[in-house]
Amino acid sequence: GTDLGIISSKAIPQDDGTYRVTGTKIFITYGEHDMTENIVHLVLAKTPGSPEGTKGITMFLVPKYLPIDLESGDLGNASHDLMENHNGVTCAGSEEKMGIHASPTCVMNFDNSIGWRVGDLHTGMKLMFQMMNQERLATGIMGLGLAEIAYQNSLAWAKDRRQGRDLKGPKDPNESADNILVHPDVRRMLLESKVNNEGCRALAAWTGILLDQMHSDDPEEAEYASSLVALFTPIVKAHFTDVACETASTCMQVMGGAGYCTEYGVEQFYRDVRISKIWEGTNGVQALDLAGRKITQNMGKNLRHLMWPLTEFIEENRDIPEMSEFNKPLHQGVRGLQQLTLLLIAEGQANPHFLAAGATDYCRYFGNVLLAYMWAKIAKTAIKKKGDPFYDAKLGSARFFFKRIFPETVSLAAKIQSGHKSVMEFPTEMF
Amino acid sequence: GTDLGIISSKAIPQDDGTYRVTGTKIFITYGEHDMTENIVHLVLAKTPGSPEGTKGITMFLVPKYLPIDLESGDLGNASHDLMENHNGVTCAGSEEKMGIHASPTCVMNFDNSIGWRVGDLHTGMKLMFQMMNQERLATGIMGLGLAEIAYQNSLAWAKDRRQGRDLKGPKDPNESADNILVHPDVRRMLLESKVNNEGCRALAAWTGILLDQMHSDDPEEAEYASSLVALFTPIVKAHFTDVACETASTCMQVMGGAGYCTEYGVEQFYRDVRISKIWEGTNGVQALDLAGRKITQNMGKNLRHLMWPLTEFIEENRDIPEMSEFNKPLHQGVRGLQQLTLLLIAEGQANPHFLAAGATDYCRYFGNVLLAYMWAKIAKTAIKKKGDPFYDAKLGSARFFFKRIFPETVSLAAKIQSGHKSVMEFPTEMF
Numbered sequence: 001g002t003d004l005g006i007i008s009s010k011a012i013p014q015d016d017g018t019y020r021v022t023g024t025k026i027f028i029t030y031g032e033h034d035m036t037e038n039i040v041h042l043v044l045a046k047t048p049g050s051p052e053g054t055k056g057i058t059m060f061l062v063p064k065y066l067p068i069d070l071e072s073g074d075l076g077n078a079s080h081d082l083m084e085n086h087n088g089v090t091c092a093g094s095e096e097k098m099g100i101h102a103s104p105t106c107v108m109n110f111d112n113s114i115g116w117r118v119g120d121l122h123t124g125m126k127l128m129f130q131m132m133n134q135e136r137l138a139t140g141i142m143g144l145g146l147a148e149i150a151y152q153n154s155l156a157w158a159k160d161r162r163q164g165r166d167l168k169g170p171k172d173p174n175e176s177a178d179n180i181l182v183h184p185d186v187r188r189m190l191l192e193s194k195v196n197n198e199g200c201r202a203l204a205a206w207t208g209i210l211l212d213q214m215h216s217d218d219p220e221e222a223e224y225a226s227s228l229v230a231l232f233t234p235i236v237k238a239h240f241t242d243v244a245c246e247t248a249s250t251c252m253q254v255m256g257g258a259g260y261c262t263e264y265g266v267e268q269f270y271r272d273v274r275i276s277k278i279w280e281g282t283n284g285v286q287a288l289d290l291a292g293r294k295i296t297q298n299m300g301k302n303l304r305h306l307m308w309p310l311t312e313f314i315e316e317n318r319d320i321p322e323m324s325e326f327n328k329p330l331h332q333g334v335r336g337l338q339q340l341t342l343l344l345i346a347e348g349q350a351n352p353h354f355l356a357a358g359a360t361d362y363c364r365y366f367g368n369v370l371l372a373y374m375w376a377k378i379a380k381t382a383i384k385k386k387g388d389p390f391y392d393a394k395l396g397s398a399r400f401f402f403k404r405i406f407p408e409t410v411s412l413a414a415k416i417q418s419g420h421k422s423v424m425e426f427p428t429e430m431f
Numbered sequence: 432g433t434d435l436g437i438i439s440s441k442a443i444p445q446d447d448g449t450y451r452v453t454g455t456k457i458f459i460t461y462g463e464h465d466m467t468e469n470i471v472h473l474v475l476a477k478t479p480g481s482p483e484g485t486k487g488i489t490m491f492l493v494p495k496y497l498p499i500d501l502e503s504g505d506l507g508n509a510s511h512d513l514m515e516n517h518n519g520v521t522c523a524g525s526e527e528k529m530g531i532h533a534s535p536t537c538v539m540n541f542d543n544s545i546g547w548r549v550g551d552l553h554t555g556m557k558l559m560f561q562m563m564n565q566e567r568l569a570t571g572i573m574g575l576g577l578a579e580i581a582y583q584n585s586l587a588w589a590k591d592r593r594q595g596r597d598l599k600g601p602k603d604p605n606e607s608a609d610n611i612l613v614h615p616d617v618r619r620m621l622l623e624s625k626v627n628n629e630g631c632r633a634l635a636a637w638t639g640i641l642l643d644q645m646h647s648d649d650p651e652e653a654e655y656a657s658s659l660v661a662l663f664t665p666i667v668k669a670h671f672t673d674v675a676c677e678t679a680s681t682c683m684q685v686m687g688g689a690g691y692c693t694e695y696g697v698e699q700f701y702r703d704v705r706i707s708k709i710w711e712g713t714n715g716v717q718a719l720d721l722a723g724r725k726i727t728q729n730m731g732k733n734l735r736h737l738m739w740p741l742t743e744f745i746e747e748n749r750d751i752p753e754m755s756e757f758n759k760p761l762h763q764g765v766r767g768l769q770q771l772t773l774l775l776i777a778e779g780q781a782n783p784h785f786l787a788a789g790a791t792d793y794c795r796y797f798g799n800v801l802l803a804y805m806w807a808k809i810a811k812t813a814i815k816k817k818g819d820p821f822y823d824a825k826l827g828s829a830r831f832f833f834k835r836i837f838p839e840t841v842s843l844a845a846k847i848q849s850g851h852k853s854v855m856e857f858p859t860e861m862f
Contacts, residue, residue, distance in 0.1 A: 001594050002594050006593075006608050026688075027688045097698075167783035181862070185715040191853075191854060194862065245680065249705070252705070256713055257458045257709055259709065260528055260529050267528075270705070271529065278688055282687055287616065353598060356614065357615035359616060360616055360619065396858065399853045400853040403849035411838045411839045415834070422622075426622060427823065430821075431590075
């Protein structure tokens with residue numbers, strides 16, 4: 001679960017330097033399968049006398065089968081009974097889930113299993129987060145990928161499907177009906193999907209570049225990139241997947257009854273994508289990571305590394321008339337983000353409930369501001385290449401973003417500003 | 432499909448006054464089953480020489496088996512081969528769907544089947560809408576019901592589940608963790624669900640009263656009730672089910688990984704409730720019905736019948752200090768609704784795309800205003816009974832509604848006002 005401080009798995013040190021690991025882990029993706037000859041688990045557990053809470057957690061490497069040769073991992077003669085190598089690692093069951101049916105979700109038992117310590121004692125959380133941060137970015141991309149294939153399916157459907165007429169008069173008078181792309185509400189749904197997908201893809205590409213820059217020889221560049229990746233990780237995880245689930249639903253809606261039927265595929269994407277809001281830390285946990293940790297981390301450097309280029313961009317484009325429809329709302333959004341950040345930090349110091357009550361809406365606000373930055377940058381390029389259909393369409397997408405998606409930030413701000421009282425003062429026994 | 436004007440089912444009149452009906456119907460809920468000895472279908476079809484479009488549609492009654500006695504419906508000796516009575520009505524298949532697996536969705540073939548006309552020629556649409564309007568209200572209630580059971584499940588889970596600590600310090604220091612109701616974001620999710628459910632339930636109750644009043648002996652009351660039911664039907668259908676799908680998702684989120692697993696039930700509600708946004712007219716169709724038809728219908732009387740008591744309520748409570756936190760935002764919302772209505776009507780006359788591009792957001796805005804009215808009325812009663820825990824909780828719910836749900840109207844207004852251009856000017860070939 002989210003609260004790793006209360007894990008009860010134990011690791012008892014042995015004279016030969018190994019440990020004996022005992023405990024149960026749930027929700028272990030691919031915890032058991034027969035696609036490889038061995039499975040090596042990274043397991044978090046506590047050694048005797050460790051500090052309470054997450055500070056006492058250590059990481060161990062526990063294979064399903066013990067190799068006869070530790071260097072090569074050789075399991076011995078393939079024809080002999082592997083049970084001789086068995087390390088007490090068993091799958092006690094797998095979950096029946098709503099989706100991701102190609103991914104076994106296992107309950108794993110470790111029964112006095114031999115394990116090797118990974119890293120120093122009590123560094124398990126730090127090591128786990130190396131993996132976790134990658135997984136969070138990957139989960140955001142998983143959401144985006146499913147949202148994109150949902151969009152492509154529903155677009156193909158919309159191009160074929162004929163129902164009703166353009167409200168301004170038949171578009172295809174020789175057909176019994178126009179195709180549904182003539183309907184403003186269908187276009188709205190498809191554009192919401194397309195424009196959110198493309199905006200997220202741009203932010204994903206930027207994040208990918210930053211992941212490379214983290215390994216730069218230039219320490220300043222590496223520090224800058226690390227700061228932004230730390231800041232973006234909860235947003236890529238939470239905002240991408242929140243939006244992706246909405247997009248899968250919107251694309252199903254475009255297809256009407258067919259969207260709900262297995263035959264047409266989108267219902268699977270709708271089910272599969274839903275896990276992305278939950279695993280690798282729920283989106284609520286991401287929002288707390290952003291609002292409670294990432295914006296104040298490194299003395300606020302993460303945020304400053306974002307705000308410098310952002311405000312510079314806004315300044316540069318202030319007097320370019322063609323940019324004003326994008327630059328003005330971006331400017332308002334950034335100013336709003338700064339105010340909300342100060343509000344959460346100031347109020348949050350006195351009362352952490354204030355910060356936590358606004359965290360999810362803040363994360364969504366932040367995500368929208370980053371997408372607004374992406375779309376303003378895309379628009380800037382597209383304006384220079386006006387007349388080219390590809391870039392003209394990008395300009396149309398940017399316009400749609402600022403007219404029909406970005407305005408949600410206004411409501412989010414109001415909800416954040418309303419504070420924690422309506423949330424915390426509701427009597428618990430009256431839920 | 433939505434566009435009934437293009438149906439191709441035919442009904443050929445016979446000398447004995449019956450018709451021979453031939454055609455295929457898809458998405459027929461319970462089109463075939465063996466729970467009753469006969470199934471009687473109401474079928475829309477066109478007689479030869481009928482006008483084009485929906486005006487040429489007539490309704491027919493077509494039984495699966497022909498009774499030997501039309502008066503009693505008697506199928507004859509139960510032991511004889513029913514195939515002798517078969518009326519050419521066959522189920523060609525049933526859809527594999529994401530949910531509602533207890534509800535067979537059939538493809539029905541009618542092959543020269545004997546049918547009896549229901550009502551006059553070419554009145555099929557009107558007759559169908561008698562059924563359809565009931566189904567739309569019922570679908571809204573279906574959504575609400577599934578949202579409520581999802582809430583109850585996730586609440587029960589939240590009460591049991593211990594993870595992390597209250598940010599202000601342990602609530603249950605003797606336990607290894609506090610239960611998750613201490614977390615502001617969990618409370619936010621549960622309150623969003625609970626408060627939307629209760630608001631919808633209040634509006635459903637009012638609609639139920641109006642359905643009775645439609646049959647009043649007092650023609651003025653009957654006309655008033657009919658107007659409001661006409662106005663509320665698309666909102667109950669679309670807003671209840673939109674919110675219900677969000678609620679099912681929110682409740683799944685409260686439960687984390689367990690919410691995604693079949694064992695805990697909520698994933699079924701999440702799948703089942705999704706159809707409610709689609710069937711009996713998609714929610715996009717509801718929004719068009721509201722914005723394009725119901726608000727101008729009867730010379731605008733539907734809307735006036737709502738606005739009179741609403742503005743009276745606001746006026747009555749203007750100077751009651753305890754009501755101002757509810758009455759003020761309600762007043763703003765109603766004023767906004769009036770402005771948006773005028774905007775859609777005025778712009779929509781010149782350009783129907785403007786109206787259609789804003790319809791979905793308008794329907795959601797309208798739904799929120801009706802829920803705001805419900806919550807302000809509930810608050811009014813609760814204030815009088817202050818000190819009673821039940822009513823104090825209602826006051827807390829009303830507060831949550833106005834602080835954390837109703838602010839979304841501000842964004843919706845901005846999206847509606849942005850008009851149709853960002854939606855319609857996007858080049859179709861660049862989707």
